[in-house]
Amino acid sequence: xxxxxxxxxxxxxxxxxxxxxxxxxxxxxxxxxxxxxxxxxxxxxxxxxxxxxxxxxxxxxxxxxxxxxxx
Numbered sequence: 001x002x003x004x005x006x007x008x009x010x011x012x013x014x015x016x017x018x019x020x021x022x023x024x025x026x027x028x029x030x031x032x033x034x035x036x037x038x039x040x041x042x043x044x045x046x047x048x049x050x051x052x053x054x055x056x057x058x059x060x061x062x063x064x065x066x067x068x069x070x071x
Contacts, residue, residue, distance in 0.1 A: 008053050008054070008055035009032040009033045009053070009055045010052075010053055010055070011026060011030075011031040011032050011033070012052060013026055013033075014050050014051060014052065015033050015047035015050065015051055015056060016033065018046040018047055018050045019046065019047055020042065020044060020046065021037075021040050021041065021042050021044075022037075022040075023035060023036060023037040023038065023040050023041050024036070024047060033055075033056075043058065045058060
């Protein structure tokens with residue numbers, strides 16, 4: 001699973017709009033974000049960064065360290 005802890009989701013849809021690989025969808029019944037295609041997540045963190053209520057957490061097994069180029 002790429003993203004966990006969506007219980008605080010307010011259903012704004014910002015994560016759906018910011019996801020470049022289209023893995024997040026709003027559930028029509030609960031009106032909350034759900035991960036439909038976790039294997040396709042590219043771990044870009046855009047959903048987490050733009051979530052206005054900080055409801056998204058990237059799980060450690062999917063998180064990658066930030067690489068900084070000094071060259």
